[in-house]
Amino acid sequence: MGMLAGSARLLLAVFAAVLPLAAQAAWPERVITIVVPFAAGGPTDIITRLVSEPMSRSLGQQIVIENVVGAGGTVGVTRVKNAAPDGYTLIMGNLGTQAASVGLYTNLPYDPRTDFVPIMNTGGTPMIVAAKKDLPVKDFREFVAYVKANASKMNYGTGGVGATSHLTCLFLDSLLGVTPQHVPFRGSGPALNALLGGQVDYVCDQTVGIVPSIQAGQVNRLVVATPARLAALPDMPTSAEQGLPAFQAVGWNALFAPKGTPVEIIAKLNEAARAALKDPVVRKRLEDLSLEFPSEAAQTPAALGEFVAKEIDKWVPVIKKAGVTAQ
Secondary structure (H helix, E strand, O other), X not given: OHHHHXXXXXXXXXXXXXHHHHHHHHOOOOOEEEEEOOOOOOHXXXXXXXXXXXXXXXHOOOEEEEEOOOHHHHHXXXXXXXOOOOOOEEEEEEHHHHHHHHHHEOOOOOOOOXXXXXXXXXXXXXXXXXXXXXXXXXXXXXXXXXXXHHHHHOEEEEOOOOOHHHHHHHHHHHHXXXXXXXXXXXXXXXXXXXXXXXXXXXXXXXXXXXXXXHHOOOOEEEEEOOOOOEOOEOOOOEOOOOOOOOOOOEEEEEEEEEXXXXXXXXXXXXXXXXXXXXXXXXXXXXXXOOOEOOOOHHHOHHHHHHHHHHHHHHHHHHHHHHOOOEO
C-alpha cells in the first residue's frame, strides 16, 4: 500500500511539472489582447492595428486591440503590469510610457526596466512639426521667428504629458527658449483633430499619425526632425535645412509582456512580430507612413531591453533639466 501511495505521489509530481509546459506548448488557446495606452487613431494605435493582423494569422488566434487611456499612457501600462503573465495581455508601449515616464512621475507605479519582458521594437517614427492652416508662416524658419515673438499667446497639442509628441515639443521649446502653453489630450489622434479644427496652433507628431493629413493638405507641414528627407514627403525640408540641425527626434513603439511571462511564449510572440514586419501589405503601409524598420539584430527581445535602458538614460536628464513633472 505504501509503495502504491508513493507511486501515486510521484505520478502527481511529474504531472504537476509537465502541466505548465503542456500549457505553454498549446499557447495561445484564446484571444490575445494588446493594450494601446492612448486613444484610437494615434501613431501607437495605427502601428498596433497594422502589426496585429499578420501576428494573429501567425499565432492562429484573434488579437483584440484595447485602448486604455489616461496619465500620458501610464494607466494602460500599469494595467498590463498587473495582468497575469500568461501571454494573453500585452502592451504596445512607446518612448513616453517606457522611458520618459521614469523622469516625469515621482510615484510611477511600474519600472519599465524590470516590470516587463521585452518582445520586439516595431520601429522608429520620425517626428514632424505641423501648424494649423491659418497660422501666418510659410516655412519652419518663419515659424521659429513667430513662436519666439508670440510664445505667450500660442499653444501646442500633444498625446498627453510624457507622450512622444509632448517630449518632442518640449525639446523644441528648450532649443528655442520659449514656453508656449501645452494642451494635453488622451492621445495624438485627438490632438491632431484639434489641430485640424484650429483649436491648437501646432503639434509635434509622429509620421505614422500625421502623414495622411499632410498629403491631403489639411495642415501646414513645417519640418521633419531627421537628417534626411522622407520618401513619403520628399518636399518637406529637414530641421538642418531650416537652420535648426540640433532638432532631431524619432519616436518608437514596442511590444512588452508582464514580468514572469514564460520565455517560450515570448519567443512565439517575437517570431510572429518579426513575420508581421515582413508581411508585404503591412510593410508597404508602414513604409508609406515613413516608419523606420529595425534591423534584424534590433528585433530581438534582448536588443529591445538594452534599447529601453539607453532611452531612459537619454531622456530622464532632459526632463529633469526642463523641470517638467506629471501627477
